[in-house]
Amino acid sequence: xxxxxxxxxxxxxxxxxxxGLARDASASISLEKCTLCHGKPEFxxxxxxxxxxxxxxxxxxxxxxxxxxxxxxxxHFDVSxxxxxxxxxxxxxxxxxxxxxxxxxxxxxxxxxxxxxxHGQAIAKGNTKAPLxxxxxxxxxxxxxxxxxxxxxxxxxAETCGRCHMEIYAQYKGSIHGVALAKGIAEVPSCTGxxxxxxxxxxxxxxxxxxxxxxxxxxxxxxxxxxxxxxxxIETEQVATYKESFHGVASQFGSRTVANCSSCHxxxxxxxxxxxxxxxxxxxxxxxxGKCHPGANPNFAVGKIHVDAKNKESGIIxxxxxxFKWLTIGTMLALIAHIFLDMYxxxxxxxxxx
Amino acid sequence: xxEDDRKDATRDAVAREIEAAVNEQVSGLPPExxxxxREKIRLRVREEIERDLRARTAxxxxxxxxxxxxxxxxxxxxxEGETFLRFNRNxxxxxxxxxxxxxxxxxxxxxxxxxNFLLSRFVINFWGGIQNSTIVHxxxxxxxIYFMVHHFLYTILTRDGxxxxxxxxxxxxDAKDIxxxxxxxxxxxxxxxxxxxxxxxxxFDYWAVYWGCIIxxxxxxxxxxxxxxxxxxxxxxxxxxxxxxxxEAMLATLAIVIWHFYNVHFNPDRFPGTLLWWHxxxxxxxxxxxxxxxxxxxxxxxxRESAEVTNR
Numbered sequence: 001x002x003x004x005x006x007x008x009x010x011x012x013x014x015x016x017x018x019x020g021l022a023r024d025a026s027a028s029i030s031l032e033k034c035t036l037c038h039g040k041p042e043f044x045x046x047x048x049x050x051x052x053x054x055x056x057x058x059x060x061x062x063x064x065x066x067x068x069x070x071x072x073x074x075x076h077f078d079v080s081x082x083x084x085x086x087x088x089x090x091x092x093x094x095x096x097x098x099x100x101x102x103x104x105x106x107x108x109x110x111x112x113x114x115x116x117x118x119h120g121q122a123i124a125k126g127n128t129k130a131p132l133x134x135x136x137x138x139x140x141x142x143x144x145x146x147x148x149x150x151x152x153x154x155x156x157x158a159e160t161c162g163r164c165h166m167e168i169y170a171q172y173k174g175s176i177h178g179v180a181l182a183k184g185i186a187e188v189p190s191c192t193g194x195x196x197x198x199x200x201x202x203x204x205x206x207x208x209x210x211x212x213x214x215x216x217x218x219x220x221x222x223x224x225x226x227x228x229x230x231x232x233x234i235e236t237e238q239v240a241t242y243k244e245s246f247h248g249v250a251s252q253f254g255s256r257t258v259a260n261c262s263s264c265h266x267x268x269x270x271x272x273x274x275x276x277x278x279x280x281x282x283x284x285x286x287x288x289x290g291k292c293h294p295g296a297n298p299n300f301a302v303g304k305i306h307v308d309a310k311n312k313e314s315g316i317i318x319x320x321x322x323x324f325k326w327l328t329i330g331t332m333l334a335l336i337a338h339i340f341l342d343m344y345x346x347x348x349x350x351x352x353x354x
Numbered sequence: 355x356x357e358d359d360r361k362d363a364t365r366d367a368v369a370r371e372i373e374a375a376v377n378e379q380v381s382g383l384p385p386e387x388x389x390x391x392r393e394k395i396r397l398r399v400r401e402e403i404e405r406d407l408r409a410r411t412a413x414x415x416x417x418x419x420x421x422x423x424x425x426x427x428x429x430x431x432x433x434e435g436e437t438f439l440r441f442n443r444n445x446x447x448x449x450x451x452x453x454x455x456x457x458x459x460x461x462x463x464x465x466x467x468x469x470n471f472l473l474s475r476f477v478i479n480f481w482g483g484i485q486n487s488t489i490v491h492x493x494x495x496x497x498x499i500y501f502m503v504h505h506f507l508y509t510i511l512t513r514d515g516x517x518x519x520x521x522x523x524x525x526x527x528d529a530k531d532i533x534x535x536x537x538x539x540x541x542x543x544x545x546x547x548x549x550x551x552x553x554x555x556x557x558f559d560y561w562a563v564y565w566g567c568i569i570x571x572x573x574x575x576x577x578x579x580x581x582x583x584x585x586x587x588x589x590x591x592x593x594x595x596x597x598x599x600x601x602e603a604m605l606a607t608l609a610i611v612i613w614h615f616y617n618v619h620f621n622p623d624r625f626p627g628t629l630l631w632w633h634x635x636x637x638x639x640x641x642x643x644x645x646x647x648x649x650x651x652x653x654x655x656x657x658r659e660s661a662e663v664t665n666r
Contacts, residue, residue, distance in 0.1 A: 303590030324601030
């Protein structure tokens with residue numbers, strides 16, 4: 001009896017799944033069929049506007065990628081006939097890439113973050129030039145971001161963004177961060193280090209990591225860390241001194257007009273102080289400060305900008321602070337002592353009267 | 355007094371009558387019931403008397419209260435005696451301009467020194483953001499500068515100003531007063547020092563404000579007109595001004611909140627404060643306590659003046 005029940009269940013389950021398996025097998029067109037045409041290196045199409053669209057794809061391209069186990073029609077699921085009757089549509093990654101998917105794609109909400117971002121919003125508004133997933137991550141040879149060969153790997157992502165943001169990429173390449181990136185230094189930020197990965201917003205959007213009042217926070221992620229900065233012999237006191245300065249305090253209270261890190265050091269073209277092209281090179285300081293303080297002159301560069309009154313190296317500023325510190329302590333101690341003596345006397349006299 | 359005697363006699367007669375009536379009622383009853391009835395009648399009578407009093411005195415009581423209040427006032431006036439004008443109207447005006455400007459400056463300035471303090475954000479937002487609070491700070495600064503100029507002219511141009519300035523200069527006697535006062539606090543001498551128009555406490559306050567105004571206005575103007583200052587001076591001069599402004603602000607605030615507030619508000623003689631800053635007057639009693647020498651001087655001057663009038 002039990003044997004019969006088990007057999008019945010197995011038969012039932014088999015009946016339920018076998019047609020599905022069979023359908024999968026019949027519906028997916030094998031790789032070999034596609035590469036009959038697409039595997040030819042000269043397989044390309046001349047578009048109406050004169051551009052050439054390369055249609056060359058081999059099985060090897062997909063084999064090394066994260067989608068190595070997928071077939072062509074797993075993504076190009078609108079293709080059912082060869083030759084294609086209709087122009088195949090752009091691949092929709094959200095078919096699998098959403099939180100809770102069962103296809104084995106990473107469980108992440110990055111796709112939602114993307115739709116909220118500046119790029120996603122541009123797409124939603126109908127800007128055909130705005131990037132979709134595959135514009136940054138690549139089409140067939142998609143690798144994990146940690147893989148140095150990936151288009152979105154730390155070393156590669158600047159170039160990927162630079163395909164559209166060309167001027168900025170050029171500036172970045174010349175900057176200290178760009179130079180360090182080219183040297184292969186692991187800690188240096190490329191585009192995504194400051195702007196975020198999927199949650200990229202326009203800089204005048206309060207959600208942006210590079211919104212005026214968020215910039216100092218973003219820079220201080222690395223520049224306040226002795227562990228990171230110590231490797232390169234860069235001081236970390238700039239963050240604290242900025243936060244104590246009027247600029248820093250006003251920024252903390254929400255002023256967007258006040259200077260943040262990038263107002264003086266530049267945005268994508270940040271260069272070390274001794275570089276003549278640097279905005280904070282003493283020669284360029286009058287011009288840099290003059291953006292907000294009209295009539296700035298070379299005197300703006302006489303003396304340290306990120307000055308710390310508690311540091312003995314600050315000279316006269318340190319001595320002023322020390323003088324006032326002791327003046328305050330001395331005066332207040334004397335005054336408080338007088339108050340307590342007064343109260344002591346009053347108490348004593350009251351007790352005497354009683 | 356015949357009238358009082360007559361009243362007493364009537365009251366006694368009524369009491370006797372009531373007593374007789376009650377006795378008649380309770381006669382024959384057992385003593386416990388008699389006592390209960392007696393008590394009941396007593397309560398009823400008292401109620402009746404009270405109701406009569408209430409009805410009769412509604413208007414009378416108001417009148418009585420008014421008279422009592424007037425009498426108290428008169429008594430108090432006699433007790434306090436004459437009041438003396440210690441600060442003239444001009445001086446009071448200066449003090450008001452100064453304290454309002456200093457309050458403005460402290461509440462708009464301190465958040466910049468302590469941006470992480472919980473209240474700071476609230477205070478800045480109260481003015482509508484840092485952009486506005488810096489404007490309010492400059493309004494306060496303008497008021498303080500006005501006060502400084504006003505006081506300078508007052509000191510030079512008016513007789514009271516010149517006299518007060520001379521009296522405010524520190525003297526050797528102040529050191530003696532301090533020593534004396536401390537011995538007094540410790541119970542070594544029974545009497546406190548006899549102060550003139552300005553005690554050493556008031557002299558300290560005056561010169562503290564003088565020093566504070568010079569430092570704060572000087573460095574504040576540096577920070578206000580930074581670009582113009584940097585035309586002539588290097589950037590570190592501005593940093594020094596910034597440090598001075600920030601540190602002296604702290605010292606001044608502490609001195610005001612702890613020292614000045616103790617002396618004029620929290621001190622048990624004054625708590626919660628007097629209206630001296632508003633009317634400028636001090637009672638004879640207070641003068642005797644706090645400025646006996648000034649009082650003597652005033653009395654002597656009056657005697658001299660009246661003598662002059664009689665001689666003429």
